[in-house]
Amino acid sequence: IDTTIVKVALAGGWGHLGRGVTWAKIDYDDVQSLIETLRGVHTVLSLLAGPVHQGAASAQQDAQINLIDASVRAGVKRFAPSEWASSGFEHMPWYALKQSARDYLSNLNKDKKVLEYCLFTPGLFTNYLLHPFQSAKHVCVFKQQINFHARRALVAGTECVLTYTAVRDIARVVALAVEYEGGWPVDGGISGARMSVGEVIALGEKIRGDPFEVTKLRMQDLEAGVAKAPWFPEIDHPAIPEETREALRPVLLAGVLRSLPAGAWESSDTWNKLLPDYEFTQPEDMFTQGWAAIDAGAENIPVEDY
Numbered sequence: 001i002d003t004t005i006v007k008v009a010l011a012g013g014w015g016h017l018g019r020g021v022t023w024a025k026i027d028y029d030d031v032q033s034l035i036e037t038l039r040g041v042h043t044v045l046s047l048l049a050g051p052v053h054q055g056a057a058s059a060q061q062d063a064q065i066n067l068i069d070a071s072v073r074a075g076v077k078r079f080a081p082s083e084w085a086s087s088g089f090e091h092m093p094w095y096a097l098k099q100s101a102r103d104y105l106s107n108l109n110k111d112k113k114v115l116e117y118c119l120f121t122p123g124l125f126t127n128y129l130l131h132p133f134q135s136a137k138h139v140c141v142f143k144q145q146i147n148f149h150a151r152r153a154l155v156a157g158t159e160c161v162l163t164y165t166a167v168r169d170i171a172r173v174v175a176l177a178v179e180y181e182g183g184w185p186v187d188g189g190i191s192g193a194r195m196s197v198g199e200v201i202a203l204g205e206k207i208r209g210d211p212f213e214v215t216k217l218r219m220q221d222l223e224a225g226v227a228k229a230p231w232f233p234e235i236d237h238p239a240i241p242e243e244t245r246e247a248l249r250p251v252l253l254a255g256v257l258r259s260l261p262a263g264a265w266e267s268s269d270t271w272n273k274l275l276p277d278y279e280f281t282q283p284e285d286m287f288t289q290g291w292a293a294i295d296a297g298a299e300n301i302p303v304e305d306y
Contacts, residue, residue: 006042008178011067011083012049017130022175034070041147043178044071048097049239068104078184079117081105081126082268084170087121087163087189088264092255104179106133118177118188122164122170123267126192126283130290136167136306144232145253146197148204148291152213154253156222156228158198160260163267165192171306173271180274189268192280194284200283207287209295227254266269 011026024037050180061113070077081101092201108114131141145154157284172189183186195203200214221228232249240248260263290301292305 008043009041010188012047028066031066031070035074038074041076044076045080046082048082060097064101079115083121086264087267090262091258116184118184120188121267122165122190123265126164126166133301134303137303139167145233146200149256151208151210153201154215156217156219156257160197161266163191164283165190167306168304169280173183185270187270189270191267191269193283207291222254222258
């Protein structure tokens with residue numbers, strides 16, 4: 001049995017991820033300092049998150065590129081860029097940080113493998129549909145366009161497929177991936193469950209016991225950058241300044257709804273196949289337990305340490 005312990009570095013994680021680790025203050029503009037910090041590290045997991053406004057987003061892109069360069073020069077064996085969401089970025093320009101890293105890593109390895117890397121893409125966190133109740137300690141949940149609590153949904157269609165993966169499963173799969181002795185795949189899809197928009201709404205109606213108020217938005221309006229909706233999802237994320245959140249809500253909604261037909265939120269099952277013995281949490285089981293507790297009068301649901 002190989003009992004080798006490898007050193008893992010988490011880059012970023014200043015929001016709701018990366019807790020309970022030894023911290024080091026880093027200047028991402030100082031590549032030499034990054035190199036010294038990363039010496040002896042086997043695997044780097046990037047959790048950098050870029051603000052939506054262009055100036056800061058550009059700075060975050062540069063930070064991740066510097067992190068990649070420093071990892072190569074420090075002898076890091078494996079690298080996971082800041083993904084942790086959709087498999088594609090169509091109509092979602094706020095993910096420029098992720099696309100720039102993908103392009104850079106692909107070009108880095110175009111002639112030979114310089115750095116082993118994996119794009120971990122779990123789709124949407126299943127925990128989001130338990131909003132406003134916190135079910136994972138270190139991940140904040142947002143009000144989504146499908147809102148189980150308020151029994152309502154904003155859609156442009158109901159056939160598009162979404163991948164949902166519970167936070168506990170993402171954490172466990174990544175931990176197993178760090179220990180995985182085979183080569184990391186570039187496509188790091190993680191799939192807890194695949195469901196169409198219509199199936200998600202139907203499951204919500206079943207669990208919540210009432211029909212949902214479903215508002216269909218016109219794709220023509222969304223393509224014009226206009227989201228005419230009676231309400232909007234609320235994005236409470238540390239990467240988005242509070243003073244900009246209200247103005248960004250319709251922009252983000254339009255982008256997400258437009259991205260669905262492009263398959264942006266449908267992840268592959270690459271890690272499911274590489275870890276065939278791992279059993280993923282199914283949304284119906286998670287929602288049934290969580291919402292049953294709330295409907296029975298509980299003020300909160302059990303919060304897992306993830």
